[in-house]
Amino acid sequence: MIINRLANKRNILISATIVIITVALYWFSQQSNFSFSQLSEQIITALTLTNPESHLFANIALLLVILSLATACALPRQIAALIAGINFGATIGAITALSAATIGCIITFSVSRFLLSERITARYPTQLAKLSAFLCQQTFIKTVIIRLLPAGSNFLTNIVAGVSKVSMKSYVSGSFIGFIPQMVIFSLAGSGIRLGAQTEMLASGILFLIALILSAYLYRQHKQSSVETA
Secondary structure (H helix, E strand, C coil), X not given: CHHHHHHHHHHHHHHHHHHHHHHHHHHHHHHCCCCHHHXXXXXXXXXXXXXXXXXXXXXXXXXXXXXXXXXXXXXXXXXXXXXXXXXXXXXXXXXXXXXHHHHHHHHHHHHHHHCCHHHHHHHCHHHHXXXXXXXXXXXXXXXXXXXXXXXCCHHHHHHHHHHCCCCXXXXXXXXXXXXXXXXXXXXXXXXXXXXXXXXXXXXXXXXXXXXXXXXXXXXXXXXXXXXXXC
């Protein structure tokens, strides 16, 4: 009970922080000489990984490979979506980031299950026991809930899940569905940076808050149903 309360307070704090930062940046840009377009150009330059002279399909394939390997090696999926949004805009960026996060999930899960099982079991016994107990039943829906939550390590979750006895098919498909909201949100934010559009940035912050509230609600409903059926 105490853990659930602390988790709820943490989610509320994260939500409040995101809203405050988003509103503060918007207000600051309106009240000062701050140039959002100049900041956007600097971020775009730093995170542009594609070649403007190459064909769109080639650039998508290149970024997909880079982000797939990067997410498999612990790059947060939110950052991957932001980069994809900056490079390709909201729609193509979200699709590219979603594909990359899913492929990265498969890579990490497979390496963990088939190559590093003994080492991981010895190194993360507590995390493995907790996640295995949580995912042993209703793997798909529970994985969706985990992926909807912005907190936690995607990389570590994939590693521990790979060592556990959960179904790979259910885990990966649940991850794919659960990834979608944040991929859309952060690709939209990346697109806003790319275009220098404050409206898209503000919209992404609001959508993130809505997704956070929804994930907390789904988690609470699932906990209640689990208690009632126990």
